[in-house]
Amino acid sequence: MSRPVSALDGASFAGFAHVTEIGPVGMITLRAKPDLPGLAEAIAAVTGTPLPDRRRIETTGDKAAAWMSPDEYLLVLPYAGVAAALATLAERLSGRHHLAVDVSDARALFRIEGARAAEVLMKLAPADHAALAPGEIRRTRIAQVAGAFWRDETGYNLICFRSVASYVMGLLSHAAQPGSELF
Amino acid sequence: MLILECPCCGVMAEETELAPGGEAHLKRFGAGSSDEDFETYMFARKNPKGVHFERWRHAYGCGKWFLAARCTATLEVFGTYPAQTTEPPAELVEKIKAKRPDWKGWK
Amino acid sequence: MSTRLAKGGRLIDRTAPQEFTFNGKRMKGFAGDTLAAALLANDQILVGRSFKYHRPRGIVASGAEEPNALVNMGVGGRFEPNQRTTTTELFDGLTCTSQNHWPSLEFDIGVVNNYVARFLPAGFYYKTFIHPRFAWKHIFEPIVRQSAGLGKVPKERDADRYEYAYAFCDLLVVGGGIAGLQAALIAGRAGKRVWLIEQTAHWGGRAVVDGVEIDGQPAEEWIKNALQALVGMGNVTLRERCMAAASYDHGYVLCDERLADHTPGDGRPRHRLWRVRAGQIIAATGAIERPLSFAGNDIPGVMLASAMRDYVVNWAVSPGDRTVIVTNNDDAYRTAITLKEAGLEVPVVLDARANVTGDLPQQARAMGIRVEVGRAIAKVKGGKRVTGVAICAHAGQGAVLEEIACDAVAMSGGWSPVVHLWSHCGGKLNWDESQAHFAPDPARPPLNHDGSALVVTAGAASGRLLTGDVLVDATAAAGGDDAPTASAPFEAAMEPVWIMPQGAPVQLRMKMWLDPQNDVKVSDVQLAAREGYASVEHTKRYTTLGMATDQGKLSNINGLAILADSLSSPIPQVGTTTFRPPYTPVTIGALAGEARGEIFQPLRRTPIHDWHLANRAYMEPVGLWQRPYCYPRTGETHEQAVHREVRNTRANVGLLDASTLGKIIVKGPDAGKLLDMLYTNVMSNLGIGKCRYGLMCSEQGFLSDDGVVARIDEETWLCHTTSGGSDRIHAWMEDWLQCEWWDWQVYTANITEQFAQVAVVGPNARKTLERLGGMDVSKEAFPFMTWKDGELGGFRARAYRISFSGELSYEIAVPASEGRAFWDALLAAGAEFGMMPYGTEGLHVLRAEKGFIMIGDETDGTVIPQDLNLGWAISKKKADFLGKRGQERPHLASPDRWKLVGLEALDGSVIADGAYAPAPGNNANGQRNTQGRVTSTYFSPTLGKGIAMGLVKGGLTRVGEVIEMTRLDGSFMQVRIVDPVFYDKDGEKQNV
Structure with missing residues (x-):
């Protein structure tokens, strides 16, 4: 196995906020309804988090579980742990209707950091930041592509599709240009 | 530019996050159906000035389809509800009737 | 001066x-x-x-x-x-x-146009369109084009940056005058999330210039305190130089913030387009003073009375030494007083009203200013600047009573509320007889998503022109009840004046400008009315009144009053033209925002993209994907490169970046049932480890997508879609699952981008993979139309033995993060076997030589699979599938349908793209009948001649027939109908 290379191989931009493409990061799309028996336990076994409620992302350390839609979750974990995690899910949810697939390489993940990190996203997404609760993941439009972001102690995480990573990097760099602070 | 509350994820989503899907509550007629039924299903669409039921998908959000009741003239939104139903919820129908006494009903 | x-x-x-x-x-x-x-x-x-x-x-x-x-x-x-x-x-x-x-x-x-003005009346352009017929093209159009447009078109690339930003608030207050400030104060104190925007760089609007007092303080002091209070509120955001250009449905407002117009090149974005979503909008947008229509009112030096005192008070500029003031209201006396106080001369105030009783005229008289009542301007004298005015009785026909020398004229015809934001999304207006203007009708506001009033006006925008009323109205608009008190002089009623003097003859009316930018005069609107234009919208377009860059902010009301008078209709019955965004012009850069250059649109890149660029691939868009069209070598044309790539793939081995191919996982107890509905053939009985080609149709029966389906395990299938089709097909699957068959137990996931997919194609494909090693790729262990998971050269790989070229072919998917390394490994392994990459054009030629259809070439949304001789892929056994009922329609079963054939020019040349085959006779429109058309046409380097596929009436029943097809120059060529499989009809090459 060769070294996995993320979409932009760690590109970064320093503006009024700091933008970095990070990765590779492990991501699993898990499709299941919340009432599936054993689901919470299976997710806990993989990410160590509780089953996230609607629009929430639950984080512990370098792992997280996010609610993506009424029957879809995104599990975030170290890249090297994906195969084992998929095996755990398969075992724990065996015989129960679900779908778990590795999407680590189908996505790009960005960090946006700095006191004004939110302003970068306010230029790109039609999302009301004041309406976002702590621990909420917001799936929305990032200029012309789909994306999702959530906030943690030091900044924002933003995911998008891998094929448009360079477009999104261009957007973030443009939006973080020094002198274009919003407030 | 409209805003609709996605009943699946609860986000007040603006139109750019949404994809429209035409009239709601169509009944599918498949193989072997009569010409009349198929024509109605495929082609006969309402175009009311007033209360209308529509399909929308939260395309840039949770990806789910949902249904919306809306006035095409004033753009007032009476309500949104999940797509897994063949008719509008009764309480929504009552709400619309109260707001639009002349409305003839959804069928 | x-x-x-x-x-x-x-x-x-x-x-x-x-x-x-x-x-x-x-x-x-x-x-x-x-x-x-x-x-x-x-x-x-x-x-x-x-x-x-x-x-x-x-x-x-x-x-x-x-x-x-x-x-x-x-x-x-x-x-x-x-x-x-x-x-x-x-x-x-x-x-x-x-x-x-x-x-x-x-x-x-x-x-010179000025001197031939009588020949350039209203509707001049329209008339030139009509007759004489030859004149438009040969005389008028060249002249009009030469002189059309104001200003010059920018020639260079815009040096500035622009951006969007999204804002959300409970209340957006537009206008930073005292009404806007007061409304924002009330709402801010109530804890609402408020945005207050002002289009100029200054707060307070007209109040300071007009010298009013609020709560016992000079306006300037009150404004300063109000601003200070607002700045101190964390829930209030203030923006100056920010113009609300447009209000749209459900509280969406576009605001153009001019950040760096006044500091060009300082590195900031020049404009920022705020896309505000407001729970409610208060339009505190003020009012605009109307000009008066008198002869010569367009001569430089004639100015709005309010503007003249703005220049004096705000910027210490006197537009003239001797200013004659002409008015129909009391407000203009403020200008007379201001000018006098500044030490300038006001020889006379001409008031069209017969009775002048207000406080302000009283004050003016007391200051020694001559006030003439019932008087009007007969005409302004001067050319490039005002030199004097001739005075007449307003009630008469313009007989000159006196001439007065002056170098400026200040005019006031009353005030019109700025109702654009109210009207943009449907707010209705009432005609206010006493103030002679249209004002918002609070009973008929534009509505929000919940049915509440979306826009409320405040202050002058509501038609409340006096300071005290402004503050009361603004307070109420924001839901408050405690308005500040204002002290301002009593103003008597205005009297509408639409033509000055009342009985002005045509010589004077021809010199009365309504729209000075577009040169529309009172006489033009009257002519339009005489020529039968009764609708204000038609008159606008016919005369161009209000169509200039100012969109008639000064001219509309005056113009429609003239029209109403000419039609003998009341003004409200004539109505206004539609208020359309933007309020003032917004530069295109602001509307484009960040979308230019590299981020104009989201171009999608495969994991191997950088290699393509480094190896001089000529890229082409496929949907939003960027794909290599071909890889030209030094001295090669694109055509030569394509031919080389095709020949090498047939002879040795080619490599194609097929990562863009759509890949959708479908899993669940009912997955087979779903796929049997989505595809025209049966997918539920596909064996695990096997692949099958499938077709998807719309409910009308038309072919919409194709691809190979692989059965992964008991409950799981992988569906390949066309490049660029994966999002659409995934959405299509989810639509049926969510909205029709929601009780079926199926999950889908679009995993297109998880993999880099590479096609290794050609006689040496197997040898190449064997060189990589790790997977048994022999014919016996890995037969055609099967797939395998395993390792290739140390990469985690899923390989499919499928072929879109007719050659021995493997399509191999590896994780995208290893795609580039895998591509490099393949190139290294294939080097000794003559491996070359090939692009999308080579792919097209290879598939056309084999007669394989391409969605979008052979299909156009009106083609059913049967038209493409794909009946074999349509199940006769299944009770239903999407499109089955549609295909049962008699028209789609007609033997007259155009069906897929191969086409070869008798002379071996390449048939033109889009060529048609004419048929005898003409249709109802007198056009030649047709019997077919080309859908794909290429030069085949393998066969050394042109080959084509097309849809022809009668299809394969006509093989061997020679028909005519069009050339681009209008001539015809002889074409033979042949079998669409041009190369290796028995499939011997792929099945080895």
Whole structure:
């Protein structure tokens, strides 16, 4: 196995906020309804988090579980742990209707950091930041592509599709240009 | 530019996050159906000035389809509800009737 | 002459002089000046020429409503035409030139139009379109094109950056005058999330200039305190230089923030387009003063009365030494008083009203200003600037009573509320007889998503013109009840004056300008009415009234009053034209936002993209994907490169980046059932480890997508879609699952981008993979139309033995993060076997040689699989599938349908793209009948001749027949109908 290379191989931009493409990061799309028996336990076994409620992302350390839609979750974990995690899910949810697939390489993940990190996203997404609760993941439009972001102690995480990573990097760099602070 | 509350994820989503899907509550007629039924299903669409039921998908959000009741003239939104139903919820129908006494009903 | 006054000027900083040039002439102003104020301070009365007659034009207004004083701003990448000098802030080094003249502003040849004005009446353009027929093309169009448009088109790439930003608030207050401030204070104190925006760089609106008192303080003091209070509220956001351009449904408002217009090149974005979503909008947008229609009202030096006192009070600029004031209301007396107090002469105030009783006229008289009642201007004298006025009785026909020398005229015809934001999304207006204007009807507001009033107006925008009323109205608009008190003089009623004097004969009416930018006069609107134009919308377009860059902010009400009078209809019955966004012009850059250059659109890249670029691939868009079309070598044309790539793939081995191929996982107990509905053939019985080609149709039966389906395990299938089709097909699957068969147990996931997929194609494909090693790729262990998971050269790989070229072929998917490394490994392994990459054009040629269809080439949304001889892929056994009922329609089963055939020119040449086959006779429109068309056409390097596929009436029953097909030059070529499989009919090459 060769070294996995993320979409932009760690590109970064320093503006009024700091933008970095990070990765590779492990991501699993898990499709299941919340009432599936054993689901919470299976997710806990993989990410160590509780089953996230609607629009929430639950984080512990370098792992997280996010609610993506009424029957879809995104599990975030170290890249090297994906195969084992998929095996755990398969075992724990065996015989129960679900779908778990590795999407680590189908996505790009960005960090946006700095006191004004939110302003970068306010230029790109039609999302009301004041309406976002702590621990909420917001799936929305990032200029012309789909994306999702959530906030943690030091900044924002933003995911998008891998094929448009360079477009999104261009957007973030443009939006973080020094002198274009919003407030 | 409209805003609709996605009943699946609860986000007040603006139109750019949404994809429209035409009239709601169509009944599918498949193989072997009569010409009349198929024509109605495929082609006969309402175009009311007033209360209308529509399909929308939260395309840039949770990806789910949902249904919306809306006035095409004033753009007032009476309500949104999940797509897994063949008719509008009764309480929504009552709400619309109260707001639009002349409305003839959804069928 | 106009000049800078020695004292005053509340907005200028005399310690900060600024130099600028106008038409190359160096001039001086102060920080805080508008360009208009600075031009006036330099006695530049003449600033431009009108659109049609090239009449001299001066500054009329002091704000956004200015129709005349437009200039070309800047140079090079910052050149921009049609900039209003009245809203342009002066900065050091500003460069501007006047517009619409040749050779110079002072001496303009186009002014000849002025002398033939009688031949250029209303509807001139429309009339030239109609007759005589030859004249439009040969005479009028060249002239109109030559002289069309104000200003010049920028030639260079815009040097500035632009961006969007999204904002959300409970309440958006538009307008930073006292109404807006008061509304924001009330709402801010109530804890609402408030945005307050002001289009100029200053807060307070007209109140300071008008000298009113609020809560016992001078307006300036009250404004300062209000601002301070607002700044201190964490829930209130203030933005100046921010213009609400448009309001749309459900509280969506576009606001253009001009960040760096006045500091060009400072590195900030020039404009920011705020896309505000407001729970409610308060339009505190004020009112605009109306001009009066008297002869010569367009001569430079004639100005709105309010603008004239703005220039004096705000910028210490006197537009004239001797100013005659003409009015139909009390407010204009403020200007007389202001001018007098500034030490300037006001020889007379001409008041059209017979009775003048207000406090302000009283005060003016007391100051010794001569006031003449029942009087009007018969005509203004002068050419490039005012030299005097002739006075007459307003009630008469214009007999001159007296002439008075003056160098400026201040006019006031009353005030019209700015109702644009109210009207943009459907708010209705009432005609207010007493103030002679349209004002919002609070009972018929535009509605929000919950049915509540989306827009509320406040202050002058509601038609409340007196300070006390403004504050009461603004307080109520924001839900408060405790309005500040105002002290302002009593103002008596205005009287509408639409033509001055009342009985003006046509010679005078021909010199009364309604729209000075587009040169529309009172006589033009009257002519339109005589010619039968009764609708205000038609009259607007016929006369061009209100169609200039100012969109009729000054001219609309006056124009429709003239129209109403000509039609003998009441004004409200004639109505207004539609208010359309934007309120003032928004530069295209702001509308484009960040979307230019590299981020104009989201171009999608495969994991191997960088290799393609490094190896000089010629890229083409496939949907939003960027794909290599071919890889030209030094000295090769694209065509030669494609031929080389095709020949090498047939002879040795080719490599294709097929990562764009859609990949959708479908899993669940009912997955087979779903796929049997989505595909025309049966997928539920596909064996695990096997692949099957499938077709998807719309409910109408038309072919929409194709691809190979692989059965992964008992409950899981992987569906390949066309490149660029994966999102659409995934959405299609989810639509049926969510909205029709929601009780079926199926999950889908679009995993297109998880993998880099590479096709290894050609006789040496197997050898290449064997060289990589790790997977048994022999014919026996890995037969055609099967797939395998395993390792290849140390990469985690899923390989499919499928072929879109007719060659021995493997399509191998590896994780995208290893795609580039895998591609490199394949190139290294294949080097000794003659491996070359090939692009999308090679792919097309290879598939066309085999007669394989391509969605989008052979299909166009009207083609069913049966038309493409794909009946074999349509299940006869299944009770139903999407499209089955549609295909049962008699028309789709007709033997007359055009069906897929191969086509070969008798001379071996390549048939033109899009060529048609004519048939005998003509259709009902007199056009030749047709019997077929080309869908794909290429030169086949394998066969050394042109090959094509097409749809022809009768299809394969006509093989061997020779028909005609069109060439691009209109001639015809002889074409033989053949089998569409041109190469390796028995499939021997792929099945080895």
